Amino acid sequence: MPDPGPSPLWPSLPTAASHALTLPTAPAVPIAPAAPAAPGSGPVAPPLTDLERILRGPSGLGTAGLSLVPRAEPPVPEKPAVPAEPAEGRPIPGLYFHPVPEPDPARVAEVSRRIKEWAVDEVDLFPEDWEGEFDGFLVGRYMVACHPDAPTVDHLMVATRLMVAENAVDDCYCEDHGGSPVGLGGRLLLAHTALDPLHTTAAYQPQWAESLHADAPRRAYRSAMEYFVRQATPSQADRYRHDMARLHLGYLAEAAWAETDHLPEVWEYLAMRQFNNFRPCPTITDTVGGYELPADLHARPDMQRILALAGNASTIVNDLYSYTKELASPGRHLNLPVVLAERESLSEKDAYLKAIEVHNDLMRDFEAEAAALAAACPVPSVLRFLRGVAVWVDGNHHWHRTNTYRYSLPDFW
Numbered sequence: 001m002p003d004p005g006p007s008p009l010w011p012s013l014p015t016a017a018s019h020a021l022t023l024p025t026a027p028a029v030p031i032a033p034a035a036p037a038a039p040g041s042g043p044v045a046p047p048l049t050d051l052e053r054i055l056r057g058p059s060g061l062g063t064a065g066l067s068l069v070p071r072a073e074p075p076v077p078e079k080p081a082v083p084a085e086p087a088e089g090r091p092i093p094g095l096y097f098h099p100v101p102e103p104d105p106a107r108v109a110e111v112s113r114r115i116k117e118w119a120v121d122e123v124d125l126f127p128e129d130w131e132g133e134f135d136g137f138l139v140g141r142y143m144v145a146c147h148p149d150a151p152t153v154d155h156l157m158v159a160t161r162l163m164v165a166e167n168a169v170d171d172c173y174c175e176d177h178g179g180s181p182v183g184l185g186g187r188l189l190l191a192h193t194a195l196d197p198l199h200t201t202a203a204y205q206p207q208w209a210e211s212l213h214a215d216a217p218r219r220a221y222r223s224a225m226e227y228f229v230r231q232a233t234p235s236q237a238d239r240y241r242h243d244m245a246r247l248h249l250g251y252l253a254e255a256a257w258a259e260t261d262h263l264p265e266v267w268e269y270l271a272m273r274q275f276n277n278f279r280p281c282p283t284i285t286d287t288v289g290g291y292e293l294p295a296d297l298h299a300r301p302d303m304q305r306i307l308a309l310a311g312n313a314s315t316i317v318n319d320l321y322s323y324t325k326e327l328a329s330p331g332r333h334l335n336l337p338v339v340l341a342e343r344e345s346l347s348e349k350d351a352y353l354k355a356i357e358v359h360n361d362l363m364r365d366f367e368a369e370a371a372a373l374a375a376a377c378p379v380p381s382v383l384r385f386l387r388g389v390a391v392w393v394d395g396n397h398h399w400h401r402t403n404t405y406r407y408s409l410p411d412f413w
């Protein structure tokens, strides 16, 4: 399939400039003053007003497509502090995706430095022998690719800590770092209280507070959430808690099926994967971008469908890129190609190719619905949020494609 180029969502979304002039309010208001420029956040520019900053969009490398107004002049390419690593990995043949610019290497270096410091010094996340795997996860590159409009490195760190914490829970409770389906419900519920606190009597509160330090997943959730709520509005924090409850429900269904050796129908698998899903990551794009999509706009059914489609496409990308890793893991690891092969009696290759088509349909539906909502509701915060979600989807693909430490493609071509 020929490279489809940058997301078609960009040109089809109306620019916000004219709307901003006629709207009674300027909805895409920042939720916090931008913090002082941090190392790796680019050269110091004259201060912009809040509205100018939002309408101009991000100014980092490769972010021109995020601008909501035409830029007066093309942005001067910033000289990277360290040379950009060449992107490795090849895309899956036939996969519908949009390439992204190589994430700003100075930001990547700074986020990578800070996240390691947080993991080691603040939450004691991993024993020494997991360090290589932590580094190989390349979470700094991941988050910088997914959030090019983050105003500062502090904003990026909010997303990065949550991403690490979410993966720690998945690895340590569910998967190959001591995880098991047995007893998962109890572990997940107690960890969920690090995000959605227990409110109980004075006699029992201290034991609960102490429990949040009892293991690495809970330490990570507790700390990452503490940073997040400082940056987020109450409704953004509530949105995130809801998305994480969805995620935990998905983990539980996967675990229940593993315990009973149940092989789901394809549609059942897709339903489980809609919950065991990346959704909590793109839906914080506004917090990380320093503005808020108001709760009533987030709750619109068309927005909800768009978020589900974006999360599902992103998660099937994981099924495709992690296919060989999961085949090599002990037992039967469910992913879309595996379920298609079993349930539709397809060869491994045909099942994999069909999973690509499922992904491509989800991506096209996501883009069509997002473009329709942008046309129907051209509010600046909606436009910026939709772009943020689309950029997250593209950055997620970029990270999967280039993380050759973690993923490799099957030999089907």
Ligand SMILES: CC(C)=CCC/C(C)=C(\C)COP(=O)(O)OP(=O)(O)O
Binding pocket: 163, 166, 167, 170, 247, 276, 277, 278, 279, 280, 281, 315, 318, 319, 322
């Ligand atoms: C970051 C986040 C919210 C993750 C939640 C669920 C999750 C770990 C994925 C959607 C990734 O899928 P998977 O567990 O298959 O990950 P790997 O293939 O092991 O990378």
Ligand SMILES: [Mg+2]
Binding pocket: 318, 319, 322, 323, 326, 335
């Ligand atoms: Mg996977």
